[in-house]
Every structure is written in C-alpha cells, then in structure tokens.
Amino acid sequence: MFLFERYFTHVYLLTYDVFSVTCKLLGVPGTNLSSGIYSYFDQASGNFVDMYCDYDHSSGYGYTYFSQSAIEILPSLGIHYEQKDHVIIRHLNIIDEQYESTVKVLPRYQDEYNVSLSLNSQDGFEDPGYYNSSHYVLLGFIPSSFGDRNGTIQGYLSNGVEATYTNCDNTPYNFIAITPDSVQNICGCCCDSPVARAFMDEATPIETQTNLPVDFYFPTYAIVFGGCGTALMGYFTNDTQGIAFGIPFDKRG
Numbered sequence: 390m391f392l393f394e395r396y397f398t399h400v401y402l403l404t405y406d407v408f409s410v411t412c413k414l415l416g417v418p419g420t421n422l423s424s425g426i427y428s429y430f431d432q433a434s435g436n437f438v439d440m441y442c443d444y445d446h447s448s449g450y451g452y453t454y455f456s457q458s459a460i461e462i463l464p465s466l467g468i469h470y471e472q473k474d475h476v477i478i479r480h481l482n483i484i485d486e487q488y489e490s491t492v493k494v495l496p497r498y499q500d501e502y503n504v505s506l507s508l509n510s511q512d513g514f515e516d517p518g519y520y521n522s523s524h525y526v527l528l529g530f531i532p533s534s535f536g537d538r539n540g541t542i543q544g545y546l547s548n549g550v551e552a553t554y555t556n557c558d559n560t561p562y563n564f565i566a567i568t569p570d571s572v573q574n575i576c577g578c579c580c581d582s583p584v585a586r587a588f589m590d591e592a593t594p595i596e597t598q599t600n601l602p603v604d605f606y607f608p609t610y611a612i613v614f615g616g617c618g619t620a621l622m623g624y625f626t627n628d629t630q631g632i633a634f635g636i637p638f639d640k641r642g
Contacts, residue, residue, distance in 0.1 A: 411469050412442035412453040413638040424599050434462045443599050452635035456604045457569035461524045466508045470636050473503040477635030478588040481606045488592035493546040505529040515561045525568035533561050544584050552587030560615030567607035585612050585619040606631030
C-alpha cells in the first residue's frame with residue numbers, strides 16, 4: 390500500500406520496499422497517471438529514489454528514467470527492466486534541447502540477441518576500464534559470448550538507421566555506459582564515427598511535456614565499440630551535456 394503526497398511536479402510514494410515500486414506498477418490501466426517524477430522511500434539508504442515515468446510516448450510503450458542520485462541507491466534494475474527489445478537514449482544538447490533515439494541490436498543479430506541493461510556490472514560484456522566508478526548503467530549489444538567477431542559487421546540501430554563498422558581485430562567491447570560520477574581522463578581516444586554519434590545524429594526532438602529534468606541526464610558516459618569501432622568518452626565531445634536511458638515497459642499491464 391502506498392501513501393501518495395504531491396509536491397509541485399513530484400509525487401512522493403512513502404514505502405519501505407525498494408523492489409515494490411515501478412512505473413509500470415503505478416501506471417496500470419485505469420490509473421491515468423501523468424508523466425512526471427515519482428519518488429519512493431528506500432529504507433535501507435534512508436533516501437528517496439527518483440524515477441521519471443513517461444506514460445505518453447508515441448511508441449505505445451511507457452519508459453522509466455532514473456536520476457543520477459537514484460543510480461547510487463538502487464540495488465538492481467530488477468523488475469524495472471522487462472521489455473528488452475529496445476532502449477530509448479535521450480540526450481540534452483548544448484542549447485538545452487532534448488532529443489531521443491530508439492536503440493536496438495542490428496537487425497542481423499535480433500534473432501539471437503536483445504539489448505542488455507545492467508546496473509553496476511558488465512553482465513556478459515567486456516570491461517575496458519575506461520571509467521572508474523562503482524555506480525553505472527551499461528547498455529550492451531553483442532555480448533562476449535559471440536565468439537570470433539573479426540571481420541563481422543557490428544554496431545547498433547538508432548531510430549531505424551544502422552550505425553555499423555567492420556570489426557578489425559576481434560576486440561569484444563560493445564556497449565554504451567553512463568555514470569553519475571566524474572572520471573579521470575584515462576583514455577586518449579576519440580572517434581567522430583557513425584557508431585559514436587548515431588544516437589545523437591539520428592535522434593528526433595521530444596515533446597515538451599515529456600522533458601526530463603537535468604538531473605536525469607548523465608554527463609559522464611562511454612561509447613565503446615572495439616575493433617575499429619569507436620571509444621568516445623563524454624568529456625571528448627561538446628555536442629551534448631549528457632545522456633539518459635529510457636527503460637521500456639508494456640503499458641497494457
């Protein structure tokens with residue numbers, strides 16, 4: 390049972406079970422909740438966990454976004470992550486405009502793999518050590534179990550457009566990661582490549598009523614596709630102030 394208290398744009402949910410509250414659960418058919426920030430109390434940490442629930446997306450799905458502070462509290466994405474065929478990547482550009490792209494595994498791999506979201510773990514993906522944080526969310530595409538990838542076409546799908554490269558040396562890195570923490574400039578890498586930029590270049594503007602608060606955008610991120618793909622750290626580009634992952638859920642219950 391929840392006690393709802395509304396303050397400005399927030400709805401505070403006073404509960405003690407960090408696993409019991411999801412945007413999907415709150416927005417079951419018939420509740421008619423508005424898109425916005427919903428905060429629930431985590432007894433273990435003594436803090437509120439902020440999540441933004443988007444109930445108005447034109448795709449027909451709902452989406453959950455977690456704030457930077459929430460990533461430091463959540464023990465797992467757990468029941469928040471059930472619909473696994475795609476993820477939304479939103480970005481905040483340098484003039485405070487918000488854009489989004491629906492990201493999927495390349496069509497040639499969709500029969501075998503889905504995108505993979507994991508909290509504070511690689512969960513089947515290689516870690517190159519480009520970020521030194523214990524709090525992060527990793528969006529993976531082709532896992533380490535793929536095997537020999539030298540000469541294969543890899544990358545991801547962004548708003549229906551393939552961003553690809555040919556793996557040249559069997560390096561298995563294949564993910565985008567976000568963290569609320571600052572990291573040292575520990576990578577001399579760059580690469581203004583289609584794989585690095587597709588989530589921005591193919592993005593479309595989001596509706597004003599579903600804008601995310603700035604705290605939901607992560608300024609520190611790594612886009613790492615090994616074997617002649619890209620290794621782009623957020624601090625090497627001035628194109629965006631940060632990115633956010635939208636975790637899909639089926640609004641039909």
